[in-house]
Amino acid sequence: MNTQEATYKYALRLGDSALVLGHRLSELCSKGPILEEDLALTNISLDMIGRTQALLKYACELEMQGKTEDDLAYRRSENHYYNYLMTEQPNGDFAHTIARQLFISVFEYLFYTELEKSKDATLAAIATKTLKEIKYHMQHSVEWTIRLGDGTAESHKRMQTAINDLWMYTGEFFEMDHLDMFLLHQHIAVDTHPLKAKWQDYIKTALTEATLIMPIDSYMQTGSKKGIHSENLGHILSEMQYLQRAYPDAKW
């Protein structure tokens, strides 16, 4: 594997997480708890789709097979997607949507802050643009975590349940495999190991203010870096890819 191939896969992984989370959030359109929040969630989804386009477009350039970002987004089979398992978890109730967003946004904030320093100029530029969006996502999800955690007895319970349910998908954020290490040595990839303590600090502060309890680490789910997913992804793809698969010759 050379640097270009590795960077292709790295961009693909980041792009897939944005793709799948953007898709999940788009499912919420017309389902928000209040009209204002409906528009807010759509904005986050649109940010994610925009980021997907930038990253998959770059992946296409590196792959040099003449593909488009849509070919990558819509024409791969399930085990060739590399999004974090967290991103494919169902929206659940609003507490689950917010908990998922909180975990991801805080991680992305730390991650893209580092990626901004990458030696790969394209990844660094994408990081700069996306960081502005992430800061807003983070603020949005932190504030809702606090409101729900410190709101009513019911919202407190739901928020705590969501935090507990999704905790096992947070371990993946900090995994480093061969590809990460290979690119880290070339100052392209981010070293996620040192991010873990910072991430826990941020989350702990938010959860404490929200009067919620931080779960204790136990078994963490894993697999996405190898293309092994939860059962959720297959259903997402069967919807997302429907037209592209049913009419392979059509242009949309």
Add this chain to the structure above:
Amino acid sequence: MATDTQLDLWEVFIQSKAGLPYMHAGSVHASDEKMALQNARDIYTRRGEGTSIWVMPSKYIVASNPDDNDMLFDPSNDKIYRHPTFYVMPEGAKNI
């Protein structure tokens, strides 16, 4: 079942460019000031309409009574000496 709530009503003012006045854009519903600001951002600045936002609870807006319009606004109509065009400048005067 508890009676429904749609949270409180807030008025939104947007400044479209630094230096320009804040203009009333519309209103949003929100429970607290942070949410009001974010909702205003998500709803009224989706097309780059703003560089700065003010929000305030609608209940604090005090409006003049249209019945008082004669009393409030007519008296200033004949105070034309407040306008620069009221004054006669000598022919040829410049930069004034």
Add this chain to the structure above:
Amino acid sequence: MHNEHSDAHFQLRIDNGEHIEAKDYMPDAYRKHLIRQMSQHAHSEVIGMQPEGNWITRAPSLRAKQILLAKIQDEGGHGLYLYSAAETLGVSRVEFIEQLQSGKAKYSSIFNYPSLNWADIGAIGWLVDGAAIVNQVSLQRTSYGPYSRAMVRICKEESFHQRQGYEIMAKMMKGTKDQQAMAQDAMNRWWWPSLMMFGPHDTDSPNSSNAVKWKIKRETNDELRQKFIDKTIPQAELIGLTVPDKNFKLDEKTGHYKISEINWDEFHRVIEGHGPCNKQRLDHHIKYHQEGEWVREAALAYKQKHLKKELQTV
């Protein structure tokens, strides 16, 4: 001296082309008409999110998904602007939502039709938004200030809605046989309902005369419908779509298209609740409204707790 609280004085202001503001005197019937029309308009925007939302997760490209999502988001925003404008008349959004969910308030019947294939997204943008825009452009000059200002903002945002729909239709008509068939199928199903959006003929429209007198409505149903027909038929022909009406023809003298009679039985049937999706649309709205209740309660509870804390520390 004139009496500023008389209907005669009010009508004088209207005739002078003045805008009426929330605190100004207005006849009760004017207020009632506005509340009904604006809330119905707001509900239409919000319920209208559903048929298009039905295709978001199946949008065939990233660009298509982005456009569709942004478009539906705009519609939610329009609902919000209109609820806010209607709230200036002293009715709260809680009440508006209750009226919608109890069936007391109506919304545009067009959204009681299903979106069955991807070309429906094109047809909705092109025909449904197209018809709505004709109406909304006219409403920018409506006599009630908050309504008129909301409509100005809405019209600005609407400008891409119809174009994105027509782009989808044009693309599909240039595409494979399957795509062309989908586009024509969508055209066949959406053409007539979109003409019904303008409401009954002027001669059968009970609310029209007051609305025109008060300049809430600036043009009549039939005038607006004709405008829409005249600009839309050439657009259909340009991309090779067949208008599903064997009898339509251009009247060379007037420059207007004449079409067959609209199926008013269908129109009334759908308004009365027997369209393909009436129940589904309301059920969806009620379901997610109820699911959001604990969230709204939590937000208020949080605020109240913290207000108390603030007061204690003062």
